[in-house]
Amino acid sequence: MSEWPEVELGELASFRNGLNYSAADRGCGLAVVGVSDFQDRSFVDFASLEQLAPSALGTPEALIRRNDILFVRSNGNRELIGRSLLVLSEPAIPTSHSGFTIRLRFEDDRADPRFFAYFLRSGVVRRVLASQGGGTNINNLNQGILSRLPVPLPSIETQRRIAGILGAYDDLIEVNRRRVAVLEDMARGLFEEWFVRFGFPGHESVPLHNTPDGPLPEGWRWGTAADVIAFDPRTKVPKDGAKPFISMGQLDTATSLIGEHEMREGNSGAKFRDGDTLFARITPCLENGKTGLVRGLAEQGGVGFGSTEFIVMRGDRVGPAFTYCLSRQPDFRLAAQQSMSGASGRQRAKTDSVASFQLALPANDALFAAFEKVAWPMLEMVGHLGAANQRLAASRDLLLPRLMSGQLSVAEAQKELEIA
Numbered sequence: 001m002s003e004w005p006e007v008e009l010g011e012l013a014s015f016r017n018g019l020n021y022s023a024a025d026r027g028c029g030l031a032v033v034g035v036s037d038f039q040d041r042s043f044v045d046f047a048s049l050e051q052l053a054p055s056a057l058g059t060p061e062a063l064i065r066r067n068d069i070l071f072v073r074s075n076g077n078r079e080l081i082g083r084s085l086l087v088l089s090e091p092a093i094p095t096s097h098s099g100f101t102i103r104l105r106f107e108d109d110r111a112d113p114r115f116f117a118y119f120l121r122s123g124v125v126r127r128v129l130a131s132q133g134g135g136t137n138i139n140n141l142n143q144g145i146l147s148r149l150p151v152p153l154p155s156i157e158t159q160r161r162i163a164g165i166l167g168a169y170d171d172l173i174e175v176n177r178r179r180v181a182v183l184e185d186m187a188r189g190l191f192e193e194w195f196v197r198f199g200f201p202g203h204e205s206v207p208l209h210n211t212p213d214g215p216l217p218e219g220w221r222w223g224t225a226a227d228v229i230a231f232d233p234r235t236k237v238p239k240d241g242a243k244p245f246i247s248m249g250q251l252d253t254a255t256s257l258i259g260e261h262e263m264r265e266g267n268s269g270a271k272f273r274d275g276d277t278l279f280a281r282i283t284p285c286l287e288n289g290k291t292g293l294v295r296g297l298a299e300q301g302g303v304g305f306g307s308t309e310f311i312v313m314r315g316d317r318v319g320p321a322f323t324y325c326l327s328r329q330p331d332f333r334l335a336a337q338q339s340m341s342g343a344s345g346r347q348r349a350k351t352d353s354v355a356s357f358q359l360a361l362p363a364n365d366a367l368f369a370a371f372e373k374v375a376w377p378m379l380e381m382v383g384h385l386g387a388a389n390q391r392l393a394a395s396r397d398l399l400l401p402r403l404m405s406g407q408l409s410v411a412e413a414q415k416e417l418e419i420a
Contacts, residue, residue, distance in 0.1 A: 004154040010147030012108040012116075017073065017143070019062050020099040027053030031095040033064070033085070035075050036288070040259070040393065042121065042170050043088040044070070048254070049095065057096060066090045067113035069104040069120060070097050074140045081141055082125035086117035102143060115159035118166045119151060122400045152404060162403055165413045169396035176385040176392075183385075184255050187378040190371070191325035195360060200367055219363030225326065226355035228317040228368070235271035235312075237303045243267070244297055244304035248285055251278060256293035256324055256379055257386040261304065270310035273303045275320035277313040277327050279336075281349040285309065286337060293324045295383040311351050317365055319372035321379050332357050 019032060031049040044064075057063070064070070068087040072080045097103055106113055125141065128149055154162075194200040198208065198217050208215045213222055225231075237243060242263040250259035258278070272278065274297045280290035297304050315323040326332055332354075339353030362368070399416065402408035408416075 004152040004158075006150050007153050008147065009104075009149040009151050012111045012151075012153075013104045013106045015143040015146055016061070016103045016105070018070075018097040018099045018101045018103065019056065019058070021052055021056045025052045025056035027051065027056075029054040029093065030057055031091065031093055032056075033070055033095065033097040033101065035072050035080060035098065035100050038070075038072055038080060038083045038085055041085060042117070042173075044085050044091075044095075046091055046095065052096075054094065057094065062096045064091065064095050064097055064103060065105075067106060069113065069117050071102045071104065071120075071125070071141055071146065072100065073102045073142065074100050084117065084120045084125070086114060088114075102141065102146065104146065110153060110156060112156055112159035112163055114163035114167060116151065118163060118400055119404065122397070122404070124151075125149065158410065161410045162413075165403075165410065166396055166400060169392050169399075173389045173392050176389050180255055180257065180382050180385050183378045183382050187321060187375045188325050188328055190375055191322065192329070194367070194371055195322075195362075196329070198360070200362070201370065213358065216360055217362075220360050222358055223361040224355065225332070225357045225359060227361060228315070229323050229326070229355075230314045230316045231351050231355040232270070232312050233314045235273055235303055237267040237271045237305050238301075239267045241265070244300050245269075246272075246278065246292070246294070246304060246306035246310075248280060248282075248290065248307045248309055251280060251285070251290040251292040253289040255386075256291070256382055258292035258294065260390055261296075263300075264305075267305050269305045269308045270312050271303065271305045272310075272312045272314075274298055275315070277320070277324045278306065279311040279313055279327050279354070280309060281311045281336070281351070281354075282309040283340060283347045286333070286340070286349055289333075291324075291327050293320065293379060293383070296387070309348070311349070311354060318368045319376060321372050321375035322368060324379065325375065326359070 021032070028051050030052045031046065032052055033044055033049060037045065037049060064087050066087055066089055070085045070087070072083045075081055106116070125146075128145065198206075198215075198220075200217075203217065206217045206219070208217055210216075211222070216222065242265055244261040245264035246258055246261050250261065252258070270278070272294050274294055276294045278292045278294060280286050280288075294304070313323050313327060335357050336349040336354045339350045340347040341350065342348050395416070399408065399413055403410070403413055
């Protein structure tokens with residue numbers, strides 16, 4: 001173990017529970033960090049926050065500011081309890097946090113917030129909860145537990161050096177995330193330009209004709225998604241042996257990336273292979289945008305299985321880029337939402353209704369092939385960047401306990417960073 005002195009976290013910081021609000025408070029002007037904003041992030045992503053009406057804020061004391069740390073206090077998914085996020089910069093608009101979270105604010109200049117943000121992400125909170133009798137049945141984190149949490153207190157210089165090393169990993173991850181966002185926008189924008197606004201290559205010489213369903217280039221026709229895409233196609237997945245399994249929680253709400261899959265026995269649920277699009281059909285996952293493009297199964301039998309709440313989309317006359325980009329189209333998603341039925345809170349989109357989505361189809365498949373040639377390399381690069389971020393995050397998370405235990409010096413950690 002390190003020889004750093006130890007103090008209780010409550011000696012360095014104060015705590016505050018978050019804001020309670022209802023659907024009636026939704027509006028504009030007050031951003032709020034909710035549990036869904038944590039995921040596997042290190043920092044608050046202000047661009048994706050839900051907004052409320054300013055009247056939802058009872059007191060300015062409920063606002064967050066730079067260097068605050070937020071914790072998931074309570075959630076149905078126990079794996080999320082104890083996760084934390086650092087507020088890395090001052091929010092551009094007034095921003096608070098939900099009642100299912102706790103805010104930590106440092107009040108002692110012996111503490112570097114970024115160092116403690118990494119320390120508190122290392123799993124120490126969950127280990128403390130488990131040691132206090134929660135075991136696997138951890139339901140709640142509270143201010144008292146956080147206040148009594150023993151934490152190391154190295155010199156402020158050492159804290160800053162460690163935070164700088166670990167922060168460099170996050171800087172690389174953030175650069176890759178921005179590249180992913182740009183590439184996704186480019187692929188989806190190209191899809192919309194060619195197949196929605198009809199600005200495809202050579203469109204200047206193809207006249208548009210009005211039809212009862214809207215203008216259509218000469219030679220094109222109105223069809224359905226099922227004309228070019230197979231929905232829930234038959235895929236053989238062996239029952240015996242461990243195979244890749246993808247849960248709903250591993251789908252992203254904004255990109256095609258899917259979290260690292262786990263290996264499971266059995267084959268019950270949706271079945272898929274590389275290149276398939278997984279489309280969440282159940283509320284609120286559908287409305288939240290959960291969708292993913294399957295990658296990386298080639299070395300593990302080429303097939304996998306997952307949540308029963310996926311609709312699997314596989315390009316038939318079109319390729320995986322077209323299929324994925326269609327699944328992200330606002331009109332396609334709206335049609336899926338409008339087909340939802342079932343009990344409140346368990347509503348699902350109907351596969352047949354999603355498959356019958358109307359779209360314009362070109363005169364021949366050459367345009368589909370041309371689109372794939374341009375758009376697929378973009379989405380392929382997204383996959384490479386996502387895999388790189390998983391490796392960087394794993395390296396960062398392995399460094400922290402070694403630094404804290406004294407197994408690795410700061411100088412040695414800097415060398416590992418240079419290699420990464």
